Amino acid sequence: xxxxxxxxGLLAGGLGIAADLAPSGPVTFNKQVLPILQKNCxxxxxxxxxxxxxxxxxxxxxxxxxxxxxxVVTRKMPPWSADSHYGPYLNDRxxxxxxxxxxxxxxxxxxxxxxxKDAPPAVEWPEGWVIRPDLIIDGPVTEVPATAKNNVVExxxxxxxxxxxxxxxxxxxxxxxxxxxxxxxxxxxxAPHRPNVKYGHGVWATLARDDEGAAIPEKGPTFVxxxxxxxxKDPDAAAIFEESGSPGGAAQDCYLPGNVAADYRPxxxxxxxxxxxxVVFNVHYTPNGVAxxxxxxxxxxxxxxxxxxxxxxxxxSAPTDSKRFAIPPNDPNWLSPPAEATFLNNVELVYLMxxxxxxxxxxxxxxxxxxxxxxxxxxxxxxxxxxxxGYDLSIPVPKGTKLHVDAHYDNSVNNKFNPNPNRTVYYxxxxxxxxxxxxxxVVVDRGTDATRLxxxxxxxxxxxx
Numbered sequence: 001x002x003x004x005x006x007x008x009g010l011l012a013g014g015l016g017i018a019a020d021l022a023p024s025g026p027v028t029f030n031k032q033v034l035p036i037l038q039k040n041c042x043x044x045x046x047x048x049x050x051x052x053x054x055x056x057x058x059x060x061x062x063x064x065x066x067x068x069x070x071x072v073v074t075r076k077m078p079p080w081s082a083d084s085h086y087g088p089y090l091n092d093r094x095x096x097x098x099x100x101x102x103x104x105x106x107x108x109x110x111x112x113x114x115x116x117k118d119a120p121p122a123v124e125w126p127e128g129w130v131i132r133p134d135l136i137i138d139g140p141v142t143e144v145p146a147t148a149k150n151n152v153v154e155x156x157x158x159x160x161x162x163x164x165x166x167x168x169x170x171x172x173x174x175x176x177x178x179x180x181x182x183x184x185x186x187x188x189x190x191a192p193h194r195p196n197v198k199y200g201h202g203v204w205a206t207l208a209r210d211d212e213g214a215a216i217p218e219k220g221p222t223f224v225x226x227x228x229x230x231x232x233k234d235p236d237a238a239a240i241f242e243e244s245g246s247p248g249g250a251a252q253d254c255y256l257p258g259n260v261a262a263d264y265r266p267x268x269x270x271x272x273x274x275x276x277x278x279v280v281f282n283v284h285y286t287p288n289g290v291a292x293x294x295x296x297x298x299x300x301x302x303x304x305x306x307x308x309x310x311x312x313x314x315x316x317s318a319p320t321d322s323k324r325f326a327i328p329p330n331d332p333n334w335l336s337p338p339a340e341a342t343f344l345n346n347v348e349l350v351y352l353m354x355x356x357x358x359x360x361x362x363x364x365x366x367x368x369x370x371x372x373x374x375x376x377x378x379x380x381x382x383x384x385x386x387x388x389x390g391y392d393l394s395i396p397v398p399k400g401t402k403l404h405v406d407a408h409y410d411n412s413v414n415n416k417f418n419p420n421p422n423r424t425v426y427y428x429x430x431x432x433x434x435x436x437x438x439x440x441x442v443v444v445d446r447g448t449d450a451t452r453l454x455x456x457x458x459x460x461x462x463x464x465x
Contacts (some may be wrong), residue, residue, distance in 0.1 A: 137279060
């Protein structure tokens, strides 16, 4: 899966705006602070985006000066979780020390505006979107209730047409729910159209759950993977689930907390969607007390000519069965079984994104090369479910290399996000259950067969569309 315009990728300097070094003289908003905000903050801190306040103008920012200082000095903002000993990450969005010092000095000196002539030109942000879409694909419409039993709305699978009458190379993708407040995730894949599929019709698998909304292992699986709909008695479910289980039908691009769009253009690559393919949506909503009708749309940019390189989204997982994935009660440092994949082709590894839920604690990603050499490529010592960041990098990976991912979980009272430390936690679909599913992206030559680039014991998708 590819989530390249995460907050990290969006805000980490792609605008070509350079801030002055922390000066010895007076610091003003227009001359020193605004360039930092344009480069690192405005991608989210602007109307219509995920941040709660806008940082476009001095009038917007001035009331938040002290809070901004506290956030950057403690490095809570901008969010960035990767250990800097590894990488380098091409979208490293953490502030340099001189930028932190500049903001702190500005706040301490009374947050002066300065001369308007010193301000850089305003950034022309796309209205309502992160990317500027060439096309907009119409997504499903879902009635989200105000409340649900144990707050559970099962994952919903919906198939919609792409409308592509010829092979299409996507250079960026942005998924937009109409009501982000209730959208836990919205993921899409691209699959060949199957006969008898009913467009726009949502189906789901109903799991046996306890009073806390957790799936019960003794009464069936706690996690339903792609193409599995045996619990659903809807007459249209079989064809829809069958299409969702097709190669490429699993999650390739997602809307998630901290991730806003996928952009392959910096890689001079694109994702191939063959003519006549459908979009398979997997949507997950969490009721918040207000009933809404959510209409999802997908904005894409399209290559005018076939690119030289092809982007492929990949996803693997730790074992999902309840005998191997079971986090004991009150365990502050449980080690999950690893997620592993072996590369069957030479690739360039360009994107990494950990995915766990609220008990996720840390994760380490290691490449094991055919010659026996090992290389840690990502260490996230403090995982944060609310900021599911992706990390851009460029590593040539030879055929036969193994990707090994470890993760720890904190199921203790010390975890402030833990809904109940006194129960065993299994692999499952709700936020209060757990997951361990690493997403990553690779680039290959345009003509490479992408249907089988990796081999994995638990691989939700073995290649991109």
